[in-house]
Amino acid sequence: MSSARKQVDKETSKQVMRALSLSQGNSRSVQFASILLAILWLTVSLFVQPVSAQGTTPTDDEVNKIAKQLYCPVCESTPLDVCPTEACRQWRDVIRTMLSEGRSEAEIKQHFVEQYGVRVLNEPPNRLVSYLVPGIAILLGAFMLLRGFQSWKKATVPGHTSIKEERAAKSPGEKYSDIQAREMKPAQDQYIARIEEELRKRNESSH
């Protein structure tokens, strides 16, 4: 009986030892899992941190950075960041709310354009037509003015030929200024000759 008891005690102690070693192994696993979890939490929190920052209230500077690019139609010529009216205050609140929701500057501006029209922007959207139309308008105006000048230069009276056209017709290929210079030269020569003649006469009479 005693030997049997001893045998039982041995078996029991073996089981206890096995259980103890198992529990030691388990505690190590738990420790290992805890460390892993801590590392994982730290890693995730590093990435999550910027996202949670978007949820914070934006500063006035952040709001005004966008607000200064917008104009409320009610208060023309006053940028939204300095406009004191109630309507503009509401708009600034909308910008603040959208920023806290993590919306980008472009998204916020697009929202205002959809709600209130493109005229709220401080500069027109970068479309080709925004720059093309004024250019075309200027060129068209220049062309019309050119045509206008050309028609003014021509005779205004029907059937009348200007002196310039007449002379140009007589001397094709020659510039009008050259024609004038050529025609002026004999007259100048005659004038000089006359002065010289009078001077000569005066000298003779004085002698």
Place this chain on the structure above:
Amino acid sequence: MIDSPAPRRGVPIWIQIIVWAFLVGLLAIVGVGLNRAQQGTVQPGHSIDEFTLPLFSGYEMDGQTEVRIADLRGKVVVINFWASWCKPCEQEAAELQAAWEEYEPTGEVIFLGVDYVDTEPEARVYLKKFGISFPNGPDLATRISQYFRIAGVPETYFVDKDGVLQYVRVGPFTSIDQIREQIDPLLK
């Protein structure tokens, strides 16, 4: 011998033309702007052809989320421009609602509230505060206000059954009688 004077060299003609064209264009833009500013609102006699007003949820008309003015031919339409930030609008809000409650059962008159340059949360607070129940919606991209060339809020436009504008009220109504005076002749 007399030297002929050297020909004067001025600004090339093409530069002169471009400068003049630019100035003429600038003047044209200023002129159009001034003309538009002096035009004022759309005048009575003008046919109100086409615009679509999206409606706030809870302020739909017969379950529809938007209303086309062309679909309202045969009814007198009262178009009221307002905003939650507009203090004078508050003066007439109760009168407009009372008039709506008076004419709604006839089915011959429709009131439309157009919320001008406003934010929806504040607009809803305003509508709730004054117990307004007629169809209301935002003036998206200020298309409707530009169509009517409104100068401010509140402004109210009365359109007859044929879609022709009959009366423009600039500023708030001070009594329900002022609203009746405009609607009743259009119902005859």
